[in-house]
Amino acid sequence: MVEDKASLKNEIKKMQEQLDTLKTRMDSLVSTEEEGRCRTFIRGFDEKLGGGIPNSHVVLLSGPSGTMKSSLALSILSRNIQEGMEGVYLTLDESKSSLMRTASNLGLEIDEGSIVDIGEMRRVEDIARDAGDWFEVITRFLTKTKKKKKISLVVLDSLDSILSLSSHSSPRDATSGFFHSLRDLDLTALIIDEAENEWEYQDHEDRVADGNIFLTFEMNLDKEVKLMIRCLKMRHTEHSRDYYNLNFENGEFFLSGSSD
Ligand SMILES: Nc1ncnc2c1ncn2[C@@H]1O[C@H](COP(=O)(O)OP(=O)(O)OP(=O)(O)O)[C@@H](O)[C@H]1O
Ligand SMILES: [Mg+2]
Known part of the structure; x- marks a missing residue:
């Protein structure tokens, strides 16, 4: 009893x-x-972000090479498209076929038309002919696309590659102007940015972005390496600043506890 x-x-x-x-x-x-927030669909993480990324915010997805930045961005785009949103993935770093292969390996559904090769775009689109720099080409492309489709989410892979091809006298001002154009277009933007650590951003892009989600590796004493995620900044949001272990299984990203 x-x-x-x-x-x-x-x-x-x-x-x-x-x-x-x-x-x-x-x-x-x-x-x-x-x-009006755009969900990341990382199980357990949206709750830490007050529901997701506020619409029309320009957010860096930063971290060292191999930390699944592109994979995570593909997942966020794919899941939001499934929920009825329209979006586009602009790539310069990696070919469209390589990204399609990544998506397929991860079990993510993504239409080939949702991935646009920026280099290819520059070669074939009218908008590129007399446009000055890459930021201008991208802004013109998105403006033109918005007239045809109701896109509200854009991924750019990656900011550092675009800046390395450009010759702006002030990369910070150029980046800030570009981010303003994205907000004016009413787009929620995920800007992939290679960053070795969370304190040094070469062109201070972290300061002009509305948010920064940082991915990194962490090794424990047994030399096991875990992938970690943390929201460093998200304007207009009461969010957690902790590190969380980011996992991927059965087509889904999810958190498993804080690092402490
Ligand atoms: N199914 C999977 N589960 C967990 N990790 C995976 C899986 N498939 C690939 N990976 C890891 O993801 C890494 C590559 O991811 P991705 O290309 O998204 O990283 P990235 O941060 O964009 O890299 P880069 O800076 O080189 O562009 C691989 O090195 C591999 O370790
Ligand atoms: Mg990548």
Whole structure:
């Protein structure tokens, strides 16, 4: 009898925990709808961002090479497209076929038309002919695309590659102007940016962006290496600043606890 009571109490506790989780998910969905946020679809992370990335925010997706920046951006785009949003992935770093292969390996559904090779665009599009720099070419392309399709999400892979091909006297001012153009176009932008650590951004792009989601590797004493994610900055959002372990399994990114 005593045992029965204890196991019932345990059951109630478990159900209460499940209810709390459901309530948190429900709250995050409500706030997403109310404020207009773009979800990352990283299970456990949107809740830490007040529901996701505020619409029309320009957010860096930064970190060292191999930290799954492109994979994560493909996942965010693919999942949002599935939810009815329109978006485009602009690439300069990696070929379209290589990105399609990444998406396929990760089990992500993405239409070939949603990935645009910026180099190719510059060669074939009218808009590129008398345009000055790469930022201008991209802005013109997005303006033209917006007239045809209701795109609201754009991924740019990557900022550092574009800046390395450009010869701006002030890369920071050029980047800031470009980010303003993206906001004026009412686009939520994920800007992939190679960054070795979270303190040094060559052209201070972290200061002119609305947000910065940083990915990195962390090694423990047993030399096991984990992929970590942290939101360094997200304007207009009460967010967690902690590091979380980022995992990928069965076509989904998810968090598993904070690093502490
Ligand atoms: N199914 C998978 N699960 C976990 N990790 C994977 C999986 N498939 C690939 N990876 C890892 O993802 C890495 C590459 O991811 P991705 O190209 O997205 O990184 P990136 O940060 O964009 O790199 P770069 O800076 O070179 O562009 C690979 O090195 C591999 O370690
Ligand atoms: Mg990449």
